[in-house]
Amino acid sequence: MTDPDDKARLDALSARIDAVKEEHAPKPRTPDHHSQAQLAWRMVIELVAGLGIGFGMGYGLDAVFGTSPWLMIIFIFLGFAAGVKTMMRSAEEVQSKRMAELAEENDHPQR
Known part of the structure; x- marks a missing residue:
């Protein structure tokens, strides 16, 4: 039979192992709100x-x-330039x- 002291130590060790496993468990992937198709659209x-907008303003003027x-x-060329600038800002974002995300993954590597 085991001592009650050994039982308590085993329970404490088991709790520590479970805590470490939980800390290093892979995180479930959440659906990406910016999939490649959504980003392209x-x-x-x-x-x-x-x-x-450039066409409308130019036509009206x-x-x-x-x-x-x-x-x-x-104004079509100005609208094109504004659209490209907005696209570039979205791409940077x-x-x-x-x-x-990559930096966060590198800070916490999976084992």
Whole structure:
């Protein structure tokens, strides 16, 4: 038979092992809210929105000032530039989140 003292030590050791296992257990993967397809659609929509807004502003100003099609052409290029800038900002945001995730994984390597 085992001593009560041995039983208590085994229980304490078992509790410590369980705590370490829980600490190093792999985390369940949560669904990624920014999958590659969603990111691609977001970027396409940002670009098309920039082009659409630029076209609308240029067309409206051309109608007011009678400068057809010059302001429309200028504002289409400005809208394109704004859309590309917004796309780049979105890409940087996603990249910085991914780098933070990788840094966190490297700080806590799995065994």
